Amino acid sequence: MEALAQVLSCPVCLELFTPPVLVLSCAHNFCKKCLEKILIRQNCSHVNGQFCCPMCRKIIHLRGRGITGLPRNILVESILEKFKHELESLQAKEQNQLSQICQEHGESMNLVCLTDDKPICAICKLFGDHEPHNIAKISEVYAERKKRFIKDLDWVFQQSERAEQARKEIEKIINELTYTIADVKVMIDAVGASLLKGIRWRMTELKTKLGKEYSTKVEKLQLAANDFQIPRHLYHQMKTLLEQHSNPVHFLQEDKMLRSKIDKLIEGNSLQQDTKEYQISVGQYFKDLIRGIHITNYISSNSDEILANFNELSEVFSPECPAFSFSGEVPNESFCQKVLDFFQKSNEMKQIHTQKVSYRHDNNVSSEMNTFLETEPLPRQSSV
Incomplete structure (x- = not known):
C-alpha cells in the first residue's frame, strides 16, 4: 500500500493526487493546482507559452489553449479513487480490531466483568484488577443485552x-x-x-x-x-x-x-x-375589571356616540359622569355570564364579517350594549 501511495502521489506537493490529474507530453503527472503554481513560478502566463517539466526539464508547449489544453489522466484518477476507498476500508478494519484489544495487556477482550460491567481480556481476570469479580463470555452477554436493547x-x-x-x-x-x-x-x-x-x-x-x-x-x-x-x-x-x-x-x-x-x-x-x-379565565378577569363599579351609573343617552368615537372617550365622559366609587362589591354570576355571552356573540359576528367592519357596525354594537345595560340592572352580592 505504501509503494502504491508513492506512485499515486504528486511530485510537487508529495500528497496523493488531487483530481483533476494532468499528464504532460513527457508522461509525468501532476495535480492541476500544483501545475498552475509551476506556471506562475516560471512566468508562463500566455496560452501559447512554454514551461519546463519539474521532473525531467523537458520543454512543454501549451499550444494556444493554456493549461486547459493538457490532457487528464483518467486512468490515474480511477486508480486513485479505488485506492482511497480501499485505504479507508483498511483503516476502518484496523480501528475495529484495535477497539477489541485490551489497552493494558494487548489481548483480545472476549470476557465481560459483570461486577464493573465492562469488557475485559483473560489476563485482566487471571492477574489483573478483575480477578475477584464475576465474569461471563462476551458472546453470551452480547446476545442477552442485544435482546433487551x-x-x-x-x-x-x-x-x-x-x-x-x-x-x-x-x-x-x-x-x-x-x-x-x-x-x-x-x-x-x-x-x-x-x-x-x-x-x-x-x-x-x-x-x-x-x-x-x-x-x-x-x-x-x-x-x-x-x-x-x-x-x-x-x-x-x-x-x-x-x-x-x-x-x-x-x-x-x-x-x-x-x-x-x-x-x-x-x-x-x-x-x-x-x-x-x-387555561385563562375570561370571566375572572371580567369580574376583577368591574368589581365595585356601578355600571348603570355610567350609561348615558349618547353612549352610541361615545362608543363610535372611541378615541375621544375621556373628553366626552368627563363632564357627564361622576367619579368612580370602588365599593369592593362583585357582580353575581348571572350578570357576568350575560355580559360575557354578549361579547362572545359580538366576537363571532366580527369574525364572520371581518372585511366589512365599519363605523355603522360599531354603532349597532354599542346600541345593543347600551340597551342591554339599561335593561339589566347590576345585581350585587356581599363583598369578597
Whole structure:
C-alpha cells in the first residue's frame, strides 16, 4: 500500500493526487493546482507559452489553449479513487480490531466483568484488577443485552410516539391561549372604555397580570414540549447504535450509557398534562375589571356616540359622569355570564364579517350594549 501511495502521489506537493490529474507530453503527472503554481513560478502566463517539466526539464508547449489544453489522466484518477476507498476500508478494519484489544495487556477482550460491567481480556481476570469479580463470555452477554436493547428500543419508540402526540396537544393549547388572550384584551378594552378613564389604572393592572400569566403558562408548556422530545432523540440514538455498531465491545460500551438514559426516562415518565392548569379565565378577569363599579351609573343617552368615537372617550365622559366609587362589591354570576355571552356573540359576528367592519357596525354594537345595560340592572352580592 505504501509503494502504491508513492506512485499515486504528486511530485510537487508529495500528497496523493488531487483530481483533476494532468499528464504532460513527457508522461509525468501532476495535480492541476500544483501545475498552475509551476506556471506562475516560471512566468508562463500566455496560452501559447512554454514551461519546463519539474521532473525531467523537458520543454512543454501549451499550444494556444493554456493549461486547459493538457490532457487528464483518467486512468490515474480511477486508480486513485479505488485506492482511497480501499485505504479507508483498511483503516476502518484496523480501528475495529484495535477497539477489541485490551489497552493494558494487548489481548483480545472476549470476557465481560459483570461486577464493573465492562469488557475485559483473560489476563485482566487471571492477574489483573478483575480477578475477584464475576465474569461471563462476551458472546453470551452480547446476545442477552442485544435482546433487551431491542425490547427497550420498542418501548422508547412507543414513548416517543406518545410524547409527540402530547407535544402536539401542547401546541394546540398554546394556540388556544393565544386566541383567548386576544378575546380577553377585546373584552377589557370594550368594557373599560365604557367605564370612563377612572378604570384605566385597573385595565393596565389586569393586562399586566394577563401578560404575566400568559407568559408563565406558555413558558411551562414550552418546557414540557422540550421534555417530550427526549424519548424521540433517545429512540434515534438506540436505533442508530443497533444498526451501525461495529462490534460487541462498541455495542456494550454504548449500551451502558444509553441504559442510564432509559432509567432516567422511566423514573421521570409522565406524558399526561392537565390542560385546565393552562387555561385563562375570561370571566375572572371580567369580574376583577368591574368589581365595585356601578355600571348603570355610567350609561348615558349618547353612549352610541361615545362608543363610535372611541378615541375621544375621556373628553366626552368627563363632564357627564361622576367619579368612580370602588365599593369592593362583585357582580353575581348571572350578570357576568350575560355580559360575557354578549361579547362572545359580538366576537363571532366580527369574525364572520371581518372585511366589512365599519363605523355603522360599531354603532349597532354599542346600541345593543347600551340597551342591554339599561335593561339589566347590576345585581350585587356581599363583598369578597
